[in-house]
Amino acid sequence: MNLAVGSTNPVKIDAVERTLERYEPTVTAVDVDSGVDEQPRSIAETVTGAENRARRALAATDADYGIGLEGGVARLEATPGLSLIMWGAATDGDRTERGGGPTLRLPDHVAERLADGAELGPVMDDVLGTTGVATGAGAAGVFTDGLTDRTRALGEAVACSFGPLVTTAYETEP
Numbered sequence: 078m079n080l081a082v083g084s085t086n087p088v089k090i091d092a093v094e095r096t097l098e099r100y101e102p103t104v105t106a107v108d109v110d111s112g113v114d115e116q117p118r119s120i121a122e123t124v125t126g127a128e129n130r131a132r133r134a135l136a137a138t139d140a141d142y143g144i145g146l147e148g149g150v151a152r153l154e155a156t157p158g159l160s161l162i163m164w165g166a167a168t169d170g171d172r173t174e175r176g177g178g179p180t181l182r183l184p185d186h187v188a189e190r191l192a193d194g195a196e197l198g199p200v201m202d203d204v205l206g207t208t209g210v211a212t213g214a215g216a217a218g219v220f221t222d223g224l225t226d227r228t229r230a231l232g233e234a235v236a237c238s239f240g241p242l243v244t245t246a247y248e249t250e251p
């Protein structure tokens with residue numbers, strides 16, 4: 078199975094390869110424009126970024142499926158503060174499915190800096206004194222005491238978007 082992933086971020090490629098290992102995928106990383114702000118700030122913008130990445134990656138290759146992953150932040154109705162969210166999209170060029178990854182509240186001191194227009198990746202590096210934490214454990218790892226990490230978290234978004242696209246379970250009534 079040939080997959081085109083709309084990013085060259087190693088953590089996203091890793092999330093796809095690990096989650097979809099069963100399909101023995103050949104993954105091509107495609108540097109596409111997400112078509113949304115560098116730091117999406119709503120669920121809708123984050124989903125749109127994932128969709129654009131999936132469609133543009135597929136269009137740039139002759140892969141069987143395109144997959145897009147997008148990280149964002151959003152103020153959610155049911156929980157306080159600013160949340161880290163992540164969404165995936167998978168397309169075969171005809172049908173597109175979207176699925177979310179985990180959600181967690183960001184600390185207020187990080188949320189405050191994002192309110193000033195900053196991007197999460199650089200803010201995280203500044204706070205932690207790291208370089209490129211977004212390509213490693215990510216905020217998902219740091220703020221869960223390592224109980225998950227960005228690869229696993231994004232992997233759930235891969236499973237919840239790509240899975241519905243390829244399963245036959247949507248074709249029959251339960």
Ligand SMILES: O=P(O)(O)OP(=O)(O)OP(=O)(O)OC[C@H]1O[C@@H](n2cnc3c(O)ncnc32)[C@H](O)[C@@H]1O
Nearest residue numbers: 084086115147148196197198201211215216217227
């Ligand atoms: O190369 P691309 O695919 O653009 O990867 P990215 O990590 O820069 O891009 P995203 O659009 O998925 O994320 C938007 C911003 O949020 C940051 N971000 C998202 N999830 C994160 C996490 O778990 N830890 C740290 N930064 C994160 C990311 O670094 C960006 O600054």
